Amino acid sequence: MKRSLLYGAIAAVIVVAVAVAFVVPNLFVQRRPAPQEIVVGAVLPLSGRLSEIGIYYKLGYELYISEVNKNGGVYVKEFDKRIPIRLVVYDDESDPTKSATQLERLITVEKVHLILGGYSTPLVQAQAPVAERYKMPYITAGLITSGVHLTEDGKRRYQYLFGLLSSIKNLALTTIEMLKQEIDAGRLPKPLKIATVNENTDHGREYLAGLKEGARKYPGYFEIVYEAFYNIGEKDFTPILTAIKQSGANAMLNDMRLGDYITMHRQYTTLGLCHLVVSYGPRGPEGIAIKELGTAAENVFGGQWWSPADPRPEVQEFNRKWEAWVRERNLDLPPEFYGALAYEAARTLVWAIEKAGSIDPDAVWKALRTLDSPENGLKPSIVIGGVIYFPEETGGQINNPILLAQVQDGKPVIVYPKESATGTFRVNKC
Amino acid sequence: MQLIDVTFLFISSLLTAGLYALSSYSITLVYGVLKIVDVSQGALITLGAYIAYTLKTLFDIDPVVTSLIAAPAFFAYGYFGHYEIAKRVLEKYSGGRVLENSLLLFFGVLLALTGVTYLVWKGDIKAVNTAYTLAAVELFGLRIYLTRIVIFLYAIVVTALMIYLLNRTYTGTAIRAVSQDLESSLACGIEVEKMFRTSFGIACALSSAAGSILTLALAFSPIIGIEFILIAIVVTVVGGLGNFTGAFLGALIFAVVDSLGVLIVGPAYAKVVALAMMVVVLVVRPQGLFGERGRV
Structure with missing residues (x-):
């Protein structure tokens, strides 16, 4: 009897202790006061060699944030109110070392609530570890190389990195998909014999890996008859072009920097070479290339991560907003993918704040992690394919298709995918 | 690979050598006369290219003409400005560390002038398009780039002019004397400082010309x-x-080795073959294949 009383007493003490531990503290917890504004920081190349592009990202972020603020700000459930956003941008002078330092300063000195990503692979590569160290979700529209998202053994490199630009490998795969359609339609021979020359970097290796993966996917459709890597800034492509001529290829699919593309394609044209299809990876339909190559650029096609020529209504709506936005600032900057995808990066961050109901970086990060597939993605969107998502298998890098644009009659024409196409693909007559 | 392709590659690489020769003359001259390596000439090559681009864009002036227009301005810069920079090094370190310090100094100048180029023209890729950019000359069934022929002929003319200047004129003879024996030159009454200035002036003019001309072939x-x-x-x-003659022949050898290296080890490693050649030359014949110590 005495023992049962003792047990009863112990049980009662435990119950009371648990109740005190869980209930009492909550009686004294006060809700965090809502901040006057949500401070979002970004480090961009506003001076130095990348400054002409850095400004696009700043304007893209500002444009979306201005739209949010016009509606009173972003609704944060934790505070049950709309809070305006203030963007703080630091300049990294296009220098990776400064880029990392400036981001750290934003987080530790400026004490921003959240951050948005920078531009260009080396600068984002420098910033990503800083974001990871401070556990800040980092959405970038300025990184293509998948090697930053994934480790060599295919694991996610950074948990807090989310990329809005599809990989260069995806560009190669998209190219293969389009060419397969052309082969199936009888407009290209089967197998298509490919010569490929790629820059001697991760970028170039990734493109080649994509071509090979695509060729393996469709046995009998493609045969890679010549492959080579070249060093960026090559002055004389004659030996490579001679080897390509020898290879008997009828398609040339390269991954090159703009300057190398112009230099090589001039030499290609002067030597009188001709292939049924010619691509320089992400290069081809740029204005400067069309201007400097003239008719030699005709029918060259390349990948684009976004295009203002995309006929989808949401893209045209964005173009109008962008044009008005830059006009107000007396700037002459036509819509480009830099600004458009920066706008989408800011939109994704605001969506994540709303979804999390909090400005706590951890909660926002968890919300972003739910965008793990096209089905669970953020839509509609002006990105190609219309959905923003960050799959785990690509290390948080969006995996949407890429636009393929071809120079036709001196102008870039979107030829793939079908829903964004403004013209049909042309095969060279050799 | 067929014989005709190898022949074509050989001819093409010889023509490419014109580009390399032109860009090496300024370093050759400055080293020959002052025994310092002026790497900042690279920035003047860049400036020459951007001036050619600007004049072509604004006034449709051919880069060959631009090279002649810009040369006097660059000569003046070399004579009055660039020399002053070098002089400070020469005066301060005349005790024997001139070469090391000139490398550091001119590397700094190279970065500063490249920064100026970024500031003015930004970092975008530029290209110059002329009426003959994509033209070719048919020769025994081979298509040869017309731009490369123009560049090669330009390099030949510049080489001939430099050889004439150095061997047949008083200024050239004085420059050679200074390069061979500074003290004797002073004793003979040669205006050594004027010769230094002139050498820098010519070097800067050559660099700008090389920059203008390279726009014919490259973005x-x-x-x-x-x-x-x-x-x-x-x-x-x-x-x-x-x-000078050595530099021209060195350019020919480099271009041929670089081209054939592509066929042997692939384009990514062709430069390694060319650099290995340089190391071998340094070990076996430190003064270079065609060089004699202290001679311009």
Whole structure:
């Protein structure tokens, strides 16, 4: 009897202790006061060699944030109110070392609530570890190389990195998909014999890996008859072009920097070479290339991560907003993918704040992690394919298709995918 | 690979050598006369390219003409401005560390001038398009780039002019004397400082000309001069430091080895073959294949 009383007493003490531990503290917890504004920081190349592009990202972020603020700000459930956003941008002078330092300063000195990503692979590569160290979700529209998202053994490199630009490998795969359609339609021979020359970097290796993966996917459709890597800034492509001529290829699919593309394609044209299809990876339909190559650029096609020529209504709506936005600032900057995808990066961050109901970086990060597939993605969107998502298998890098644009009659024409196409693909007559 | 392709590659690489030769002359001259390596000439190559681009865009002036227009201005800069920079090094370190310090100083000047180029023209890729950019000359069934022929002929003319200047004029003879024996030159009454200034003036004019001419064949960005100056160093080491004929022949050898290297080890490693050649030359014949110590 005495023992049962003792047990009863112990049980009662435990119950009371648990109740005190869980209930009492909550009686004294006060809700965090809502901040006057949500401070979002970004480090961009506003001076130095990348400054002409850095400004696009700043304007893209500002444009979306201005739209949010016009509606009173972003609704944060934790505070049950709309809070305006203030963007703080630091300049990294296009220098990776400064880029990392400036981001750290934003987080530790400026004490921003959240951050948005920078531009260009080396600068984002420098910033990503800083974001990871401070556990800040980092959405970038300025990184293509998948090697930053994934480790060599295919694991996610950074948990807090989310990329809005599809990989260069995806560009190669998209190219293969389009060419397969052309082969199936009888407009290209089967197998298509490919010569490929790629820059001697991760970028170039990734493109080649994509071509090979695509060729393996469709046995009998493609045969890679010549492959080579070249060093960026090559002055004389004659030996490579001679080897390509020898290879008997009828398609040339390269991954090159703009300057190398112009230099090589001039030499290609002067030597009188001709292939049924010619691509320089992400290069081809740029204005400067069309201007400097003239008719030699005709029918060259390349990948684009976004295009203002995309006929989808949401893209045209964005173009109008962008044009008005830059006009107000007396700037002459036509819509480009830099600004458009920066706008989408800011939109994704605001969506994540709303979804999390909090400005706590951890909660926002968890919300972003739910965008793990096209089905669970953020839509509609002006990105190609219309959905923003960050799959785990690509290390948080969006995996949407890429636009393929071809120079036709001196102008870039979107030829793939079908829903964004403004013209049909042309095969060279050799 | 067929014989006709190898022949074509050989001819093409010989023509490309014109580009390398032109870009190496300024380093050759400055080293020959002052015994310092002026890597900042790379930035003047870049400036020459951007001036050619600007004049072509604004006034449709051909880069060959631009090279002649810009040369006097660059000569003046070399004579009055660039020399003053070098002089400070020469005066301060005349005790024997001139070469090391000149390398550091001119590397700084190279970065500063490249920064100016970024500031003015930004970092975008530029290209110059002329009426003959895509033209070719048919020769025994081979298509040869017309731009390369123009560049090669330009290089031949510049080489001939430099050889004439150095061997047949008083200024040239004085420059050679200064390069061979400074003290005797002073004793003979040669205005040594004037010869130093003149050498810098000619070097800067040559660099700007090389920059203008390279736009005929290549797209470029502000780092083009840095790329060319590295090639120029290889070319001058192989050909013989401070020797114009050697530099021209060094450029020919470099271009041929680079081209054939692509066929043997692939384009990514062809430069390794060319650099290995430089190392071998340095070990076996430190003064270069065609060089004699202290000779311009």
